[in-house]
Amino acid sequence: MTDALTQHYRLPDGVLALRTVQGMDLPELPEGATPVTPEEYAAELAALKVQQEEYRARLDAEDQERVRGDYDALRELGVPEATAARITGYRGGEGA
Structure with missing residues (x-):
């Protein structure tokens, strides 16, 4: 079983978002999004x-x-x- 990975980012309109996925790698951020810690x-x-x-x-x-x-x-x-x-x-x- 793979661990859950969480990704935090800001969308181009300033909205904060996060997503958690199962797998080995995080997917690419949505277009225009920037990562945040x-x-x-x-x-x-x-x-x-x-x-x-x-x-x-x-x-x-x-x-x-x-x-x-x-x-x-x-x-x-x-x-x-x-x-x-x-x-x-x-x-x-x-x-x-």
């Missing part, structure tokens, strides 16, 4: 994960701000607290 691949993947988490946190904060604004507007119109919370999804200090 496993360490570079892992570091870039980790950086992308951090960016994604920051993006999600920003979206959550924006959504919470919008929900709070909607809740406050309803309360100013005299809508009862429980009703305003139910309509908007606002949950006080817990976030949306």
Whole structure:
């Protein structure tokens, strides 16, 4: 049985990719792809994960701000607290 070989590379459009094959040799990289080390691949993947988490946190904060604004507007119109919370999804200090 042959060992699995893994190849890390970047496609011409900047996308990181990897493939694992069984055999004695790695196939040629796709046209225009450049090899990256496993360490570079892992570091870039980790950086992308951090960016994604920051993006999600920003979206959550924006959504919470919008929900709070909607809740406050309803309360100013005299809508009862429980009703305003139910309509908007606002949950006080817990976030949306």
